[in-house]
Amino acid sequence: MDGTSNPSSRLAARVRRIKPSPSSAASERAAELRRQGRDIISFALGEPDFDTPEPIRRAAMDAIERGETRYTATAGTPALREAIAAKLQKENGLTYGAKEIIVTCGAKHAIFNALAVTLDAGDEVIVPAPYWVSYPDMTLANDGTPVIVRCGEEQGFKLRGPDLEAAITPKTKWLILNSPSNPTGATYSAAELRVVADVLLRHPQVMLLADDIYEHIRFDGTSPAERTHILAIEPQLRARTVLINGVSKTYAMTGWRIGYAAGPADLIAAMDMLQSQSTSNASSVSQAAALAALRGDQSFVPVWSDTYRQRVEHALQRVNAIPGLSCRTPGGAFYLFVNCGGLIGRQTAEGKTLQSDIDVTLYLLENAGVAMVAGSGFGLSPYFRISIATSMELIEEGCRRIAQAVAGLRT
Ligand SMILES: Cc1ncc(COP(=O)(O)O)c(C=O)c1O
Numbered sequence: 001m002d003g004t005s006n007p008s009s010r011l012a013a014r015v016r017r018i019k020p021s022p023s024s025a026a027s028e029r030a031a032e033l034r035r036q037g038r039d040i041i042s043f044a045l046g047e048p049d050f051d052t053p054e055p056i057r058r059a060a061m062d063a064i065e066r067g068e069t070r071y072t073a074t075a076g077t078p079a080l081r082e083a084i085a086a087k088l089q090k091e092n093g094l095t096y097g098a099k100e101i102i103v104t105c106g107a108k109h110a111i112f113n114a115l116a117v118t119l120d121a122g123d124e125v126i127v128p129a130p131y132w133v134s135y136p137d138m139t140l141a142n143d144g145t146p147v148i149v150r151c152g153e154e155q156g157f158k159l160r161g162p163d164l165e166a167a168i169t170p171k172t173k174w175l176i177l178n179s180p181s182n183p184t185g186a187t188y189s190a191a192e193l194r195v196v197a198d199v200l201l202r203h204p205q206v207m208l209l210a211d212d213i214y215e216h217i218r219f220d221g222t223s224p225a226e227r228t229h230i231l232a233i234e235p236q237l238r239a240r241t242v243l244i245n246g247v248s249k250t251y252a253m254t255g256w257r258i259g260y261a262a263g264p265a266d267l268i269a270a271m272d273m274l275q276s277q278s279t280s281n282a283s284s285v286s287q288a289a290a291l292a293a294l295r296g297d298q299s300f301v302p303v304w305s306d307t308y309r310q311r312v313e314h315a316l317q318r319v320n321a322i323p324g325l326s327c328r329t330p331g332g333a334f335y336l337f338v339n340c341g342g343l344i345g346r347q348t349a350e351g352k353t354l355q356s357d358i359d360v361t362l363y364l365l366e367n368a369g370v371a372m373v374a375g376s377g378f379g380l381s382p383y384f385r386i387s388i389a390t391s392m393e394l395i396e397e398g399c400r401r402i403a404q405a406v407a408g409l410r411t
Contacts, residue, residue: 022133023133023373041394046182047252053252057289070284075102094232100265106258124144124146124169129148130181130379150380158192165202179210183375185333193233200234207242219332256290311390344356344360357375364384386398
């Protein structure tokens with residue numbers, strides 16, 4: 001023994017429990033292959049391919065010029081919190097005061113901190129699967145226990161009342177609900193939200209984390225005001241709901257890192273305290289940009305949504321024409337969650353049998369030069385997620401390559 005300790009034993013148990021995000025890993029693998037000179041089309045990314053609109057970029061530059069480069073209040077500038085309150089009122093019919101809103105470094109940070117201030121060891125968090133990759137790991141990182149509830153394709157990838165009821169125990173602290181969903185695009189109707197709300201009303205210890213980050217990317221032609229928020233359907237849940245949103249997806253501002261949470265004042269105060277002892281405020285310049293985004297012209301939002309819809313329709317047609325693959329029509333967000341069950345058991349030209357969706361995505365990366373994320377990372381197999389937040393040309397070419405690679409498989 002040389003006395004050197006095992007490096008992994010330095011790490012806290014909460015860190016040893018978690019793993020890197022599979023979607024980031026897939027994007028990084030695609031970037032690495034590109035650096036090696038391979039021609040890779042990435043369908044792995046979870047961010048808009050549009051640039052942040054010019055007035056928003058300009059607002060950030062103006063803020064720098066005005067010297068808005070110092071610390072702000074931990075919970076965000078009063079102006080931005082007011083703009084968030086105005087947005088929630090106008091678009092969602094929900095009334096929140098400044099003390100019930102906190103600005104965070106992206107929506108991800110808001111979710112993490114909401115869990116961090118509420119979970120004790122062994123507390124359970126219900127996560128309907130397929131889920132956004134980070135929910136279970138964020139739960140584990142905060143000493144909680146994710147309780148995964150399978151929501152299969154046959155139920156539209158949505159949580160059903162009896163399954164929710166069966167998953168609730170005295171230790172349940174949260175239900176996480178994400179509509180429209182990453183990775184499936186599943187979108188809950190008012191009636192489906194009513195069912196979820198009714199179950200929650202029977203279990204007062206369960207809090208609701210409503211992740212609304214994709215709320216503006218919808219394909220049913222409705223405006224936000226026409227859509228019903230679960231809190232508008234059941235106002236009694238307000239006292240135990242934390243609503244999560246941000247500017248990343250709607251305004252193509254993923255790199256600016258501005259998200260927010262709205263919820264009961266005691267929870268928001270606890271998040272504020274944790275944030276004051278960790279990251280402090282989100283970037284002052286980004287907050288100025290987010291303010292311009294929320295207060296500015298919104299006319300491009302439905303236009304972008306329509307662009308995503310056209311891409312989704314095109315990609316769906318292509319994917320559903322490939323033998324062995326099938327995909328439901330998503331209600332929103334910018335992903336297709338493709339069933340690749342028909343490829344499992346088939347053999348590559350080298351004689352390797354595809355045994356899982358991970359094998360399928362590796363095969364397509366190597367043989368079609370198309371990167372995507374395996375369904376196992378989202379808690380449901382055999383599927384893969386493709387992001388359509390890329391140009392129509394790349395969608396067309398990527399689907400052509402997938403079709404060709406699939407045709408090269410032996411039955
Ligand atoms: C469902 C969901 N929630 C939250 C986030 C995080 O958003 P942000 O970039 O604002 O942290 C993402 C990003 O991929 C997401 O897909």
